[in-house]
Amino acid sequence: xxxxxxxxxxxxxxxxxxxxxxxxxxxxxxxxxxxxxxxxxxxxxxxxxxxxxxxxxxxxxxxxxxxxxxxxxxxxxxxxxxxxxxxxxxxxxxxxxxxxxxxxxxxxxxxxxxxxxxxxxxxxxxxxxxxxxxxxxxxxxxxxxxxxxxxxxxxxxxxxxxxxxxxxxxxxxxxxxxxxxxxxxxxxxxxxxxxxxxxxxxxxxxxxxxxxxxxxxxxxxxxxxxxxxxxxxxxxxxxxxxxxxxxxxxxxxxxxxxxxxxxxxxxxxxxxxxxxxxxxxxxxxxxxxxxxxxxxxxxxxxxx
Amino acid sequence: xxxxxxxxxxxxxxxxxxxxxxxxxxxxxxxxxxxxxxxxxxxxxxxxxxxxxxxxxxxxxxxxxxxxxxxxxxxxxxxxxxxxxxxxxxxxxxxxxxxxxxxxxxxxxxxxxxxxxxxxxxxxxxxxxxxxxxxxxxxxxxxxxxxxxxxxxxxxxxxxxxxxxxxxxxxxxxxxxxxxxxxxxxxxxxxxxxxxxxxxxxxxxxxxxxxxxxxxxxxxxxxxxxxxxxxxxxxxxxxxxxxxxxxxxxxxxxxxxxxxxxxxxxxxxxxxxxxxxxxxxxxxxxxxxxxxxxxxxxxxxxxxxxxxx
Ligand SMILES: Cc1cc2nc3c(=O)[nH]c(=O)nc-3n(C[C@H](O)[C@H](O)[C@H](O)COP(=O)(O)OP(=O)(O)OC[C@H]3O[C@@H](n4cnc5c(N)ncnc54)[C@H](O)[C@@H]3O)c2cc1C
Ligand SMILES: Cc1cc2nc3c(=O)[nH]c(=O)nc-3n(C[C@H](O)[C@H](O)[C@H](O)COP(=O)(O)O)c2cc1C
Ligand code: FES
Numbered sequence: 001x002x003x004x005x006x007x008x009x010x011x012x013x014x015x016x017x018x019x020x021x022x023x024x025x026x027x028x029x030x031x032x033x034x035x036x037x038x039x040x041x042x043x044x045x046x047x048x049x050x051x052x053x054x055x056x057x058x059x060x061x062x063x064x065x066x067x068x069x070x071x072x073x074x075x076x077x078x079x080x081x082x083x084x085x086x087x088x089x090x091x092x093x094x095x096x097x098x099x100x101x102x103x104x105x106x107x108x109x110x111x112x113x114x115x116x117x118x119x120x121x122x123x124x125x126x127x128x129x130x131x132x133x134x135x136x137x138x139x140x141x142x143x144x145x146x147x148x149x150x151x152x153x154x155x156x157x158x159x160x161x162x163x164x165x166x167x168x169x170x171x172x173x174x175x176x177x178x179x180x181x182x183x184x185x186x187x188x189x190x191x192x193x194x195x196x197x198x199x200x201x202x203x204x205x206x207x208x209x210x211x212x213x214x215x216x217x218x219x220x221x222x223x224x225x226x227x228x229x230x231x232x233x234x235x236x237x238x239x240x241x242x243x244x245x246x247x248x249x250x251x252x253x254x255x256x257x258x259x260x261x262x263x264x265x266x267x268x269x270x271x272x273x274x275x276x277x278x279x280x281x282x283x284x285x286x287x288x289x290x291x292x293x294x295x296x297x298x299x300x301x302x303x304x
Numbered sequence: 305x306x307x308x309x310x311x312x313x314x315x316x317x318x319x320x321x322x323x324x325x326x327x328x329x330x331x332x333x334x335x336x337x338x339x340x341x342x343x344x345x346x347x348x349x350x351x352x353x354x355x356x357x358x359x360x361x362x363x364x365x366x367x368x369x370x371x372x373x374x375x376x377x378x379x380x381x382x383x384x385x386x387x388x389x390x391x392x393x394x395x396x397x398x399x400x401x402x403x404x405x406x407x408x409x410x411x412x413x414x415x416x417x418x419x420x421x422x423x424x425x426x427x428x429x430x431x432x433x434x435x436x437x438x439x440x441x442x443x444x445x446x447x448x449x450x451x452x453x454x455x456x457x458x459x460x461x462x463x464x465x466x467x468x469x470x471x472x473x474x475x476x477x478x479x480x481x482x483x484x485x486x487x488x489x490x491x492x493x494x495x496x497x498x499x500x501x502x503x504x505x506x507x508x509x510x511x512x513x514x515x516x517x518x519x520x521x522x523x524x525x526x527x528x529x530x531x532x533x534x535x536x537x538x539x540x541x542x543x544x545x546x547x548x549x550x551x552x553x554x555x556x557x558x559x560x561x562x563x564x565x566x567x568x569x570x571x572x573x574x575x576x577x578x579x580x581x582x583x584x585x586x587x588x589x590x591x592x593x594x595x596x597x598x599x600x601x602x603x604x605x606x607x608x609x610x611x612x613x
Contacts, residue, residue: 028578032323032601036576048580057596063573063581065405068372070573074580077596220372271574272367272376274422275329 005285006295009043009262011240012188014126014163016043016098016263019296020253020281023244023267024049024102024128024167025074027277029088030095033270037278043263044098047088049130051104052114054080059211064200069221069246070268071200073212076104081114085121093123100165104130108152111142112159119160126162129153132169132194143169143194146181153185163188165242168229170222171197175229176236189240191265192229196222219268220246227259234260234301248276250283254291257299323601324576328353329422331369334413335395341488343402344444345411348386348395354423355385355393359431359463360452361535361567361605364423365575366398368409378406379572379600381448381537382424383489385462396421399489401444425575426604429565431455433471434533436560438522439498440546442480442515445538446489448567449477452535453498472533476501478518480542484509516545523553523562530560537567540613547608564608568599577601585612 007018021044029047030039039045057077064071078084081103092099101118105111115127129152131143142152149166157164166182168175170193179190195216200209208214226245233241243261247253248269256264269276293299336348354364365377384397402411413419429452437456439449454460458470480503481487487509493500502510503518511518519534526532532553536546543566550564573581583596584603587610594612597603 025580026578028323032577034323035325036327036329057580057583060583061571061581062583063376063571063579065374065376065573068375070376072573072579072581077580077583219375268375271579273329273420274327274574274576 004294005288007281007284009296011165011242011262012163014098014165014188018043018281018284019257019263020277020284021100021242021263021265022046022270022277023265024130026267026270029092031088031091033274036274040095040097041278041281042097043281044100044125045092045095046100046102046128046265047084047092048078049076049102049104050078050081050084050114050118051076052081052110054078054083061209061211064209064215066198066200066217067221069217069219070271071198071210071215071217072195073210073215075212081117085117089121089123098125099123100126100128102128102130102167108148108155111152112155115156115160115164119162124162126165126188127156127160128165128167128191129156130167130194132167141169143167143178144172146177149178149181150185153182153187157186165189165191167191167194169194170225170229176232179233179237179239183237183239187239189242189262190233190237191242191244192233192261193222193226193245196225218246220248222246223252227255230256230259230261231303248273250280250287253280253284254287254299257296258302260301260303262296262300324425326357327422327425327576329420330354332419332421334415334417334419337410337413337415340399342485344486344488345400345402346383346489347398347400347410349398349419349421350394351396351421351423352392352394354382354421355396356464358382358385358396358424358451359428359467360455361429361448362424362426363448363575363604364396364398364421364425365572366406366410367420368413369418369420374405374409376573377420377422377575379425379569379575381567382451383447384450384492385460399444399447422575426600427602429535429605431467431469431471432533434531435472436474436476436526436530436532437472438476438478438519438532438534440478440515440519440534440536442538442542445536445542445567446477446479446493448537449535450489450492450496453477453493454496457497459496475499476522478503478515478522480504480513480515480518480538482506514545515542516549519546520549520553523549523559526560528558528560532560532562534562534564535567536564536608537569540569544613547611547613550608565605566608566611568604568606568611570599572600575600586610587612
């Protein structure tokens with residue numbers, strides 16, 4: 001009886017029709033997926049992170065498979081905010097579902113001006129601040145310091161009329177402190193987690209496998225780390241959480257809800273199971289009913 | 305017409321101009337998995353929608369279902385389309401070299417093993433007519449060429465709607481490998497009616513020569529004015545040399561006019577344009593300018609003159 005189960009979920013000022021989103025960088029600009037899944041059904045679509053200027057990205061190899069995981073160093077390959085607004089946003093806007101635009105800056109000012117430009121565009125439901133990309137050197141790592149995290153969130157929030165989500169890196173000692181910074185800055189939610197810093201070596205050539213040397217690990221291998229981060233933040237900070245990391249099955253989704261997430265993002269699984277995202281939406285009502293929940297909210301932070 | 309050419313509204317230099325606009329994800333099983341050369345296997349799976357739509361040079365992503373080892377799919381070119389008793393394209397055959405994680409797992413898969421595939425992917429070769437098609441391949445690079453040659457000679461059609469076939473008077477295959485035992489499917493190419501020239505590094509079969517050199521000699525024999533299309537697939541270093549040979553022949557007054565299509569095999573993680581792993585340096589806006597293009601959606605077939613090796 002799916003119609004008696006409510007799939008909608010609330011993240012601060014942002015309400016989504018269902019809690020299944022796709023993760024930035026793992027769904028292209030959505031247009032690539034239009035013949036693959038019924039994109040408008042997704043709770044929200046996140047296009048690939050955009051930056052102020054075009055970035056060509058890192059030299060290949062850009063991804064390497066590891067045990068139950070994928071290491072990547074794409075390097076924020078994107079055409080820049082102008083091209084995004086001109087070429088991608090009109091399509092995204094036409095989808096009729098929530099569009100959360102991921103932005104990355106090197107300075108607070110860059111974050112603010114990106115958020116201001118994008119956040120004031122019609123059809124943008126929220127901004128996700130990518131405070132955590134491990135593949136871009138030169139910038140301040142806003143995601144590793146609670147104060148700079150608070151400051152960048154607050155500055156963007158002041159200048160941007162849509163909800164602001166802060167996507168954090170797990171590559172820190174105390175994730176809850178950083179999340180507290182985001183909460184203090186007024187973030188509507190924190191997104192946990194971005195990739196885990198790692199590397200792969202070809203011992204015969206005595207070279208790293210990734211062109212960039214190090215990269216971010218994603219996929220099922222990092223799910224326990226992501227669950228732990230969600231749990232730690234849920235236990236310590238009063239803020240909505242979006243769970244990300246290795247999610248590929250409905251069991252994974254439910255585990256993240258129990259740990260404290262009010263929504264989830266599907267990342268690497270889109271690569272190896274392209275129709276996974278909408279299938280999880282189909283499977284969600286039955287999973288909720290199995291534990292006699294009538295809404296997602298009833299399950300969130302229910303760890304005993 | 306190429307299957308993935310962007311429609312007017314998507315035409316731009318942007319990354320998202322191209323996408324997997326006809327791909328289907330299919331859950332199927334191994335129906336045949338036999339050794340056809342040293343460490344080389346031919347895998348048959350039922351995949352009707354893919355078999356019906358695929359054109360030469362396109363590929364599928366393949367994965368063992370229900371396991372995360374390996375996690376990520378692998379790209380394999382469609383080697384053959386097999387029709388059922390009513391003539392409906394029903395199965396696809398893939399030929400793979402046992403090399404690393406996925407191909408080892410595939411080679412150990414019994415009949416009935418559950419497989420997930422998605423495709424057809426990539427742009428594929430075009431079917432522009434020419435006087436002579438020469439397929440210059442090495443290593444496991446023969447795999448996209450059986451369908452291409454058949455379409456060119458006119459014994460098969462591919463795509464839905466079916467593309468025009470019979471677009472080349474003559475079809476030749478120059479196929480090289482390190483040694484005789486690694487040459488796989490030679491009989492398929494011969495019985496398809498192509499002129500086959502084999503070469504090996506150690507001389508154990510055919511001429512003891514490298515593919516680009518065999519091609520250069522062949523082009524030198526052909527009359528000026530003949531329109532030759534070369535299609536190449538194999539190790540990158542070989543393809544780069546093949547491209548050089550084609551360029552030199554094309555610029556020589558006494559030799560035919562030669563264009564060269566290259567099937568790039570950059571490592572892929574999704575095959576559908578969403579991960580930005582599979583990039584190659586492709587020229588744009590002038591000879592010195594390039595951009596990283598995703599080979600899974602904007603390739604894998606590129607005109608050799610656009611590639612920055
Ligand atoms: C469009 C396309 C079509 C293809 N068609 C075919 C085909 O028809 N038949 C076929 O056999 N193959 C084909 N391939 C190649 C295929 O996709 C696989 O790469 C190949 O089968 C090996 O996969 P594997 O899992 O067995 O090996 P893997 O375990 O992935 O390893 C393959 C090799 O790459 C090396 N390697 C892995 N990662 C890196 C890195 N980051 N840097 C340097 N080296 C690395 C490994 O050490 C190993 O030697 C195609 C590829 C593409 C892109
Ligand atoms: C190839 C690749 C590219 C990614 N690009 C981005 C990006 O541009 N912006 C971003 O915020 N996260 C990016 N991510 C991180 C994912 O959004 C996600 O946080 C991470 O992969 C963990 O989730 P998963 O295990 O489900 O993939 C990328 C991940 C991968 C694998
Ligand atoms: S393989 Fe993912 S974009 Fe090409």
